Amino acid sequence: MPVRLTMPLRDALRGLRSAAELSEAVLKPASDLLPAPLRDVLRQTLHQAERVGRRALSAPMPDAPSMARAVDALDGGLEPAAAGNALFPVLVFGLERALSVEDANRLMMSETVTALAAREAMERPASGRSERAASLLDALLQANAVAPAPGTGFAMDAETARRAALALFAVCLWLMAERPGATAPQAGDETRILALCIALCQAVEPQIHALLDESGTERADALHQLADMV
Amino acid sequence: MQEPSSSTALVGPDAAALPLRKSIRRLRWFIRAFLDQVARVEADTGNRFTCDERGLSAVFVEWLRAFEAQKPTTAEDRLPYVGFAAGLMLRTLIAQKPLTLQSRPAAADDTNPAYFWPEGYVYVAFCLNIRALVLAQDFDETQELVPALSELRSWWSFRENVDRDDNLAIAFLDLFAGEEPDWETPELFRGRQTRRIAEQFYRALPEHAQEGQG
Numbered sequence: 001m002p003v004r005l006t007m008p009l010r011d012a013l014r015g016l017r018s019a020a021e022l023s024e025a026v027l028k029p030a031s032d033l034l035p036a037p038l039r040d041v042l043r044q045t046l047h048q049a050e051r052v053g054r055r056a057l058s059a060p061m062p063d064a065p066s067m068a069r070a071v072d073a074l075d076g077g078l079e080p081a082a083a084g085n086a087l088f089p090v091l092v093f094g095l096e097r098a099l100s101v102e103d104a105n106r107l108m109m110s111e112t113v114t115a116l117a118a119r120e121a122m123e124r125p126a127s128g129r130s131e132r133a134a135s136l137l138d139a140l141l142q143a144n145a146v147a148p149a150p151g152t153g154f155a156m157d158a159e160t161a162r163r164a165a166l167a168l169f170a171v172c173l174w175l176m177a178e179r180p181g182a183t184a185p186q187a188g189d190e191t192r193i194l195a196l197c198i199a200l201c202q203a204v205e206p207q208i209h210a211l212l213d214e215s216g217t218e219r220a221d222a223l224h225q226l227a228d229m230v
Numbered sequence: 231m232q233e234p235s236s237s238t239a240l241v242g243p244d245a246a247a248l249p250l251r252k253s254i255r256r257l258r259w260f261i262r263a264f265l266d267q268v269a270r271v272e273a274d275t276g277n278r279f280t281c282d283e284r285g286l287s288a289v290f291v292e293w294l295r296a297f298e299a300q301k302p303t304t305a306e307d308r309l310p311y312v313g314f315a316a317g318l319m320l321r322t323l324i325a326q327k328p329l330t331l332q333s334r335p336a337a338a339d340d341t342n343p344a345y346f347w348p349e350g351y352v353y354v355a356f357c358l359n360i361r362a363l364v365l366a367q368d369f370d371e372t373q374e375l376v377p378a379l380s381e382l383r384s385w386w387s388f389r390e391n392v393d394r395d396d397n398l399a400i401a402f403l404d405l406f407a408g409e410e411p412d413w414e415t416p417e418l419f420r421g422r423q424t425r426r427i428a429e430q431f432y433r434a435l436p437e438h439a440q441e442g443q444g
Contacts, residue, residue: 196257199287229294230257 011110014149059093066090067179067190073122074132074175084119087136087175091118094171094194095146099163101198107164108149117143129176130227134220137172141165141212162209169208169223170194170201176227196230250367251312254360255297260290267356268329275344276335279352285328293322300419307421309369313409314419316361317400321417323353325396343385350389354379357403374408 062070070090073083088111095109121139126132140146146164148154156164174197180189201208204226211219253259264286268279296318302311329349338345362373378384384405391398401411412420 193258195283196261196287199284200257200291202284203287203291229255229291 011108011112014108014110059089059096061190062090062093070175071179074129074136076126076128076132078122080122081119083122084115087118087122088115090175091140091171094174095167097191097194098167098170098198099146101195106148106154106160107146107167109146109167110144113143114140114145117145128220130220130224131216133172133176133223134216136175137168137219137223138216140168140172162205165212166201166205166208167198169211170198173197173201173223173226173230176223177230178227193230200226200230250360251364254364255294257287257290261286263360264328264356267359268352271344271352271355275348275351276338277344277348278332278334279329279349280332282328282330285326289319289322289326289328292326293319296322302419302421304421307419309365309371310421311419312364312368313361313404313407314400316357316407317403317416319360320353320357320403321392321396321399323356324350324392324399329353341382343380343382346382346385347389350385350392354403354406358407361403361407376406376408379406 066086066089069078069086072078073086078086091114092109092111095114099107099109117139118136120143121136122132124135124139126135141164144156144164146167148156148160154160171194174194177193177197179193207222211222214222254263261283265281268281272278297315300311300314302308327349329352331348334345334348340346344351358373358375365371365373388402392402397417398413400416401413404411404416412418
């Protein structure tokens with residue numbers, strides 16, 4: 001298995017992994033109908049796919065320069081294409097982490113869609129970090145960057161939509177949060193700030209849910225206020 | 231009850247850059263400071279706790295909203311609001327219960343508040359420490375703790391009353407800090423001007439009317 005897979009192939013593998021993670025639940029109703037040897041082979045195959053998927057897909061934690069570049073993109077310091085490229089790896093890491101904390105194994109994040117949405121969001125007119133973060137959130141939501149994995153048979157119902165929105169909101173908030181400026185970043189700072197953002201979003205979940213029906217301006221204001229609390 | 235920790239005990243990552251009254255309004259500082267308090271009580275008492283960090287985030291959000299809702303606009307009310315805000319924090323911690331006792335020393339003395347109500351002891355210690363630090367940093371004032379803080383009967387009453395009405399946590403924290411508690415409506419902040427008007431109003435009433443107010 002190549003170390004770095006191309007983006008659509010990683011999406012395909014991520015979908016397969018989501019299906020594999022559900023293997024026990026999927027197999028259970030059929031387990032009485034299948035002969036035992038066939039049932040075991042199927043289960044082993046799915047578990048093998050899950051293990052391979054985990055190795056190939058774990059997004060690397062962004063280093064300090066990558067984080068600084070992503071924040072710079074959100075501050076409007078980069079051209080749209082460069083801004084999208086700077087945001088993309090950070091978003092992938094953050095969304096993978098947020099979805100795992102949410103235990104949302106029915107959902108997968110598409111790297112391809114995330115990359116396209118980040119680029120599209122950075123092309124929209126916006127002034128200031130909050131407005132760009134709200135544009136990014138809107139583009140990711142509209143594009144279904146986080147959605148049920150194809151082939152799992154799950155639809156985007158209210159519960160999965162809620163979990164997807166919470167993960168996307170938390171990651172946009174993470175990008176907006178203040179970093180310790182006076183001292184050099186410590187290992188684990190970013191994952192700690194991300195964990196705080198996820199926890200904060202969980203604590204204000206009804207507010208976030210209500211914001212999904214609001215305008216970009218209101219979302220930008222809410223992101224700004226919450227970022228001040230992190 | 232231990233004395234409030236030294237100022238270094240609760241200094242979070244950005245405390246050097248921000249005054250404490252502002253740092254406490256940041257989730258990262260709040261969680262770090264609370265976990266630091268838990269660790270100190272564990273070291274002092276031998277009690278062991280587990281802390282639900284998601285619950286702690288909920289405490290922070292609920293407290294901050296309550297704090298902002300009654301924040302005074304006049305400078306003269308800033309000082310009394312410090313004590314009230316600490317009381318709001320205690321009320322929220324008691325309501326949300328982010329701590330759970332896992333174990334305690336075999337020979338723990340139940341007449342000691344730290345063992346009588348271990349979680350409540352941590353919550354009170356945390357709120358009094360924050361209160362003391364803000365008073366010292368912003369107002370150059372020293373918090374005076376009262377003997378009731380280490381008396382079992384006070385803790386019996388405290389635990390029983392807040393179990394019935396968690397708003398009473400605000401009044402009990404005032405009691406422990408040597409302030410005059412408001413037992414009737416502790417959840418409402420009364421600034422100094424409001425208190426003055428109320429006192430004048432009741433002084434102006436004839437005696438029989440005052441009895442009717444009671």
